[in-house]
Amino acid sequence: MSRDISIYVHIPFCERKCLYCDFLSFGAGKEQIDGYFDALLKEIKTASKVYKDRVVQTVFFGGGTPSFPEGKKICDTLRAIKTEFTLSPECEVSIEVNPASAIYDKLVSFKEAGFNRLSIGAQSLNDEELKKLGRLHDSRMFFETFENARRAGFDNINIDVMSALPDQSLSSYMETLKKVVDLGPEHISAYSLIIEDGTPFYDMDLKLPDEDTDRAMYHETKRYLNEHDYHRYEISNYARDVSAENAGDGPFYGTYECAHNKVYWQRGNYLGLGLGAASMVDNVRWSNTRDMSRYVESASDMSALRENLEKLSLQSQMEEFMFLGLRLVSGVSTERFKQLFSQDITDVYGDVIEMYVKSGHLEIASVNSVGGLASTTYLRLTDAGLDVSNTIMADFLL
Amino acid sequence: MDQSKIRNFCIVAHIDHGKSTLADRMIEKTGVLTLREMQNQVLDNMDIERERGITIKSQAVRMIYKAKDGQEYTFNMIDTPGHVDFGYEVSRSLAACDGAILVVDATQGVEAQTLANVYMALDHDLDVFPVINKIDLPSAMPQEAKDEIEDVIGIEAQDAPLISAKNGIGIEDVLEAVVSKIPAPTGDINAPLKALIFDSIYDSYRGVIVFVRVRDGVIRKGMKVKFMATGADAEVVEVGYFAPGSFIPSDELSAGDVGYFTASIKNIQDTRVGDTVTDADKPCAEPLPGYKKVMPMVYCGLYPADSAHYSDLRDALEKLQLNDASLFYEPETSQALGFGFRAGFLGLLHLEVVQERLEREYDLNLVTTAPSVVYKVHKTDGEVFDLTNPTNLPDPSEIDYMEEPIVSGEIMVTTDYVGAIMQLCQERRGKYLSTDYIEQTRAILKYELPLNEIIYDFFDALKSRSRGYASFDYELKGYEKSDLVKLDILINREEVDALSFIVHKDGAYERGRKMCEKLKEEIPRHLFEIPIQACVGGKVIARETVKAYRKDVLAKCYGGDITRKKKLLEKQKEGKKKMRQIGNVEVPQSAFLSVLKLDNTD
Incomplete structure (x- = not known):
C-alpha cells in the first residue's frame, strides 16, 4: 500500500455565490470564518497523528473561494499542515483564487507561505458573460490578478475557462481562449457549463448555445490549445510541457499537469480537511459533515466528523479504477488492472470494451515505458469517447 | 321465506352520482354493520375499485329492514359493475333483480350513463324509481333534475326522495320507497330449481362461490345441481346469504332469495355468469333466457x-x-x-x-x-380467422378482405361542444346517425364507430374536447368490411413486432407520423443516430431521427467527491436497466404505452 498521500483543504466561503455553482459554499461573517479556521486547525492536529508516517505529495486549497478570507488565515492553515504533516520536498501546493479577491499582497503572502501553484477562476474574459454568471470580477481585474501572480513569483498558474455559457457565441468564447493563451499560463482547465439541479441557473430561462455550437467550442478548445503547445491530459484539462530552461529547476518534471488532480483519477490516497471534504485512504472513502455548526463543534473528534464511511469492495475498486482512470487521456493500464485485482481486464469488462472499441469510443494502445524495454497496454477513450464519457463510464459499473 | 317480504333490487347511476355512497348509507341504516365496521364504501372491495370509484365485480348484500308498517323486510341489494366494458355482467345482475333505484345527481342531472343504465333496467322489466342525490350542495337543482328525469326518461319523478347520501339525509325515505315501489318476487317454490348465476368468486378453501338469484324451487345442502349451459354438475356443500363482507350459511335458498352456494367447484369457467342452475335429478324444462358466452373484445x-x-x-x-x-x-x-x-x-x-x-x-x-380489437380476416383460400395479434396478419396477397368490429355509440354533450365532438367522431371514422336534443342545451349524438378507433384514447379526447362535459356509452353492433392495413414500426431498421398494429388505410399516414414523433420523444439519445420509421407493406410512410448524443461529460470533480459522481453514473445505469433492448437500442417501457395516446388537439 502506498505511503503517499495528498491533502485537500476546503474553504467553503464566497463573497457571493455564482449562479451556476453547486459546490458547498456560502457567504459568512468574520466571526464564523474565524471559528471555521480554528476548527480547521484542530482537525489538522488530530488527523495528522493518524497519518504521521505518510509523505504528502500534493496539497490543494479549494472552495468556495480560498482567496476570499483574510490571507493570514490561509497561510496559517498551510503552515500548520507543513508543521503537522511530512511534506515531500517536491510537494505541489495549489490554491484557487478569484480575481475579485486576490490582491497583490495576498498573493505574495501565499507564495511566501509555500503555495507554488495558483489556479485562477477566470471563466470568461467577456464582461457581459461574467455578469450573467454572477461573477464579481471583470476581465480587467483578471488581467491584473494574473500580472500580480507572476510578479509575486508564481511560475505555475492554471486558468479556468468555461464554454457553453448563456448567450455565448463561438467567436466570443474563442476570443476568451485566445486571450488566455496569450498570457501563457502553464495549465488551462476548460469546462463546458453544466446546469445543475438546485442552482439558480436551473430555474432560469437561459439562452444556452445549441448543441452544435457547444460541441464546436469543445472541439475548437482542443484544436487551438494543441496548436499552442498545450496537451490535453484529462477530459477538461490541458497543460504545457516544461520548457528546457526551466526543467530541473523546480519540482515539475516534464509537464505542468496538475499532480493533485491526477491523484483523484489514479486513485491515490487523499485526505480531505474542512467542511464536507471527501477523502479516500487505503480504499476507504468518507466525507466530513456538511453541517457547519457540527463541524466547528467536533473538529477534533474524527468519528463525529466523518460520514458516509465506506470500505470499498473489490468490485467498487474495479469500477472506480475504470471510470476514474478513463478520464485521463492516457487511459488505464491493463497491466495495472491485473496487478491490482489479479484478474484480466477482459475477463471483467470484455463485452463492454469490445462494444465501445467497435463503435470507435475506446481504443487500445501500446505505450513504451520510459526505459523503452517493456511496453504497456492502455485502454483509453478516443476523442469521440471523451465527448460522451458518462454514457461509457456508466457501463463500467458492475 | 315469504316472498312478499323480499325486495331484490339494484342501484343504477351515472359514474360519481353517488351510487356506492347510497348503498353504504342503506346498509348503515338497516343496522347490519356498526359505523366502526364500515369501510368507506362497503360494497366495493378491491383497492382499485375504491380508488377509481367504479365497481368491477358484482356484489350483493342482504339487509333486514323494519318498515313503518311494522313488518320486517329482507332486502337483497345487488351492486352491478359500473362500466360499459362489463355490459353483459351488468345485464345479468339486473336480471337477478325485480327493481332498481335510479340515483341522479341534483347538480348534474341526467347523463349518458344514467340513460344507458335506466334503459337497460327497463329492458329487463325492472320497476325503476328515482332518487335525487346531493341536494345539500349549493349548486343543487332538484326540481330541474326531477323534470329532466320525466322529460328525458319518461318515468314519474315528482315524489322522488331528495337525499344526500354523503350526509345521510333522506335515507329512510329511500328504504320506505324500496318497500312500496319495488315489487316482491313471484317465483314458484314448488317448481324444479331454476336459479340465475350473476357472479362467482374463487375462494381457496371452498372453491368457487356461486352467486345466485333463485327464480323457482329450492336449493339446499347435499343437493346435486347442474349448470345448464356448461353441462357441469356438482353437489352443493353450503348455501347462504350475503352479509356485507362475509357469508352467512343457512339451510336453503328458495324462490325469490338471493344468496350463494358452494359445491367444491375448482374451475370458475364452469360457473358462467348468466347460466342457469337446476336440480340435476329433476331439471327444469328450459334455462333462463339471456345467457351469452362472453368474448374478449x-x-x-x-x-x-x-x-x-x-x-x-x-x-x-x-x-x-x-x-x-x-x-x-x-x-x-x-x-x-x-x-x-x-x-x-x-x-x-x-x-x-x-x-x-x-x-x-x-x-x-x-x-x-398496443391493444388490438379482433379482426376477421377472410383469406383468398376461403379460410376465415379471428386476428388478435397484428403480427399474425398474413401477407396481403393472401387476404381477400378484412372486417372490423363496429359499435353503436351515444354521446351526450352540451350543445357548445357538439361541433368539436362531431369533428372528433369524424376523425375516428364515425358514421353519423342522428342528433337528439334532450333540452335546449344538451344533445345526444348517435354514431357508429369502429371499435379500434375508440379503444385507445377516445375517452381522453372526448373529455378534453368537451372540457369534461361529454359522456359516452356504446355497445357492439357487429362486423363490417373495412380497408385495413398493418402499420409496422422500425427502430434503427429493425422491425419491432410489439409496436405493429392494424389501422384503416386512410389513417395510416397520420398515425405513423404521430407514432414516430412520439417514439422520438420517448427514446433517449444514444451514441449513434437512430432512425424511426413507420412502414406499410414495406414502404416507409413516415420517419423521424433520434440524433446521436454529442455531449455527456461529468462536470468538474471538485475535492475528490467521487461518491457523488458514482451515484450519477449509477442513476444513468439504473435508467438503462428499465429499458428494453431492441437491436442495440434501449427503448423505455413507457414508449410502448405512449404510442397509444396520440390525440394532441388540446
Whole structure:
C-alpha cells in the first residue's frame, strides 16, 4: 500500500455565490470564518497523528473561494499542515483564487507561505458573460490578478475557462481562449457549463448555445490549445510541457499537469480537511459533515466528523479504477488492472470494451515505458469517447 | 321465506352520482354493520375499485329492514359493475333483480350513463324509481333534475326522495320507497330449481362461490345441481346469504332469495355468469333466457419488463383468472419483448384494471403492447380467422378482405361542444346517425364507430374536447368490411413486432407520423443516430431521427467527491436497466404505452 498521500483543504466561503455553482459554499461573517479556521486547525492536529508516517505529495486549497478570507488565515492553515504533516520536498501546493479577491499582497503572502501553484477562476474574459454568471470580477481585474501572480513569483498558474455559457457565441468564447493563451499560463482547465439541479441557473430561462455550437467550442478548445503547445491530459484539462530552461529547476518534471488532480483519477490516497471534504485512504472513502455548526463543534473528534464511511469492495475498486482512470487521456493500464485485482481486464469488462472499441469510443494502445524495454497496454477513450464519457463510464459499473 | 317480504333490487347511476355512497348509507341504516365496521364504501372491495370509484365485480348484500308498517323486510341489494366494458355482467345482475333505484345527481342531472343504465333496467322489466342525490350542495337543482328525469326518461319523478347520501339525509325515505315501489318476487317454490348465476368468486378453501338469484324451487345442502349451459354438475356443500363482507350459511335458498352456494367447484369457467342452475335429478324444462358466452373484445400482449419474471407473470395471471372468468390469456413470443402472453379483455378498462392488479398485487413490472380489437380476416383460400395479434396478419396477397368490429355509440354533450365532438367522431371514422336534443342545451349524438378507433384514447379526447362535459356509452353492433392495413414500426431498421398494429388505410399516414414523433420523444439519445420509421407493406410512410448524443461529460470533480459522481453514473445505469433492448437500442417501457395516446388537439 502506498505511503503517499495528498491533502485537500476546503474553504467553503464566497463573497457571493455564482449562479451556476453547486459546490458547498456560502457567504459568512468574520466571526464564523474565524471559528471555521480554528476548527480547521484542530482537525489538522488530530488527523495528522493518524497519518504521521505518510509523505504528502500534493496539497490543494479549494472552495468556495480560498482567496476570499483574510490571507493570514490561509497561510496559517498551510503552515500548520507543513508543521503537522511530512511534506515531500517536491510537494505541489495549489490554491484557487478569484480575481475579485486576490490582491497583490495576498498573493505574495501565499507564495511566501509555500503555495507554488495558483489556479485562477477566470471563466470568461467577456464582461457581459461574467455578469450573467454572477461573477464579481471583470476581465480587467483578471488581467491584473494574473500580472500580480507572476510578479509575486508564481511560475505555475492554471486558468479556468468555461464554454457553453448563456448567450455565448463561438467567436466570443474563442476570443476568451485566445486571450488566455496569450498570457501563457502553464495549465488551462476548460469546462463546458453544466446546469445543475438546485442552482439558480436551473430555474432560469437561459439562452444556452445549441448543441452544435457547444460541441464546436469543445472541439475548437482542443484544436487551438494543441496548436499552442498545450496537451490535453484529462477530459477538461490541458497543460504545457516544461520548457528546457526551466526543467530541473523546480519540482515539475516534464509537464505542468496538475499532480493533485491526477491523484483523484489514479486513485491515490487523499485526505480531505474542512467542511464536507471527501477523502479516500487505503480504499476507504468518507466525507466530513456538511453541517457547519457540527463541524466547528467536533473538529477534533474524527468519528463525529466523518460520514458516509465506506470500505470499498473489490468490485467498487474495479469500477472506480475504470471510470476514474478513463478520464485521463492516457487511459488505464491493463497491466495495472491485473496487478491490482489479479484478474484480466477482459475477463471483467470484455463485452463492454469490445462494444465501445467497435463503435470507435475506446481504443487500445501500446505505450513504451520510459526505459523503452517493456511496453504497456492502455485502454483509453478516443476523442469521440471523451465527448460522451458518462454514457461509457456508466457501463463500467458492475 | 315469504316472498312478499323480499325486495331484490339494484342501484343504477351515472359514474360519481353517488351510487356506492347510497348503498353504504342503506346498509348503515338497516343496522347490519356498526359505523366502526364500515369501510368507506362497503360494497366495493378491491383497492382499485375504491380508488377509481367504479365497481368491477358484482356484489350483493342482504339487509333486514323494519318498515313503518311494522313488518320486517329482507332486502337483497345487488351492486352491478359500473362500466360499459362489463355490459353483459351488468345485464345479468339486473336480471337477478325485480327493481332498481335510479340515483341522479341534483347538480348534474341526467347523463349518458344514467340513460344507458335506466334503459337497460327497463329492458329487463325492472320497476325503476328515482332518487335525487346531493341536494345539500349549493349548486343543487332538484326540481330541474326531477323534470329532466320525466322529460328525458319518461318515468314519474315528482315524489322522488331528495337525499344526500354523503350526509345521510333522506335515507329512510329511500328504504320506505324500496318497500312500496319495488315489487316482491313471484317465483314458484314448488317448481324444479331454476336459479340465475350473476357472479362467482374463487375462494381457496371452498372453491368457487356461486352467486345466485333463485327464480323457482329450492336449493339446499347435499343437493346435486347442474349448470345448464356448461353441462357441469356438482353437489352443493353450503348455501347462504350475503352479509356485507362475509357469508352467512343457512339451510336453503328458495324462490325469490338471493344468496350463494358452494359445491367444491375448482374451475370458475364452469360457473358462467348468466347460466342457469337446476336440480340435476329433476331439471327444469328450459334455462333462463339471456345467457351469452362472453368474448374478449380487446387483446394486448403482456410481457414482464425483466424476462426473468416470466413465470411470475404466468402464476399471477393464473391466480387472477380464478376470479375473473372473462380474462383470457395464452403464451406468445415477441422478437422485441421475448416471452409473454396475449391476453383478451372485455374492454380497455378491464385491461387497465388487470394490468394494474398485476403490477400492484403481484409486484410485477410489465410492458403492455398496443391493444388490438379482433379482426376477421377472410383469406383468398376461403379460410376465415379471428386476428388478435397484428403480427399474425398474413401477407396481403393472401387476404381477400378484412372486417372490423363496429359499435353503436351515444354521446351526450352540451350543445357548445357538439361541433368539436362531431369533428372528433369524424376523425375516428364515425358514421353519423342522428342528433337528439334532450333540452335546449344538451344533445345526444348517435354514431357508429369502429371499435379500434375508440379503444385507445377516445375517452381522453372526448373529455378534453368537451372540457369534461361529454359522456359516452356504446355497445357492439357487429362486423363490417373495412380497408385495413398493418402499420409496422422500425427502430434503427429493425422491425419491432410489439409496436405493429392494424389501422384503416386512410389513417395510416397520420398515425405513423404521430407514432414516430412520439417514439422520438420517448427514446433517449444514444451514441449513434437512430432512425424511426413507420412502414406499410414495406414502404416507409413516415420517419423521424433520434440524433446521436454529442455531449455527456461529468462536470468538474471538485475535492475528490467521487461518491457523488458514482451515484450519477449509477442513476444513468439504473435508467438503462428499465429499458428494453431492441437491436442495440434501449427503448423505455413507457414508449410502448405512449404510442397509444396520440390525440394532441388540446
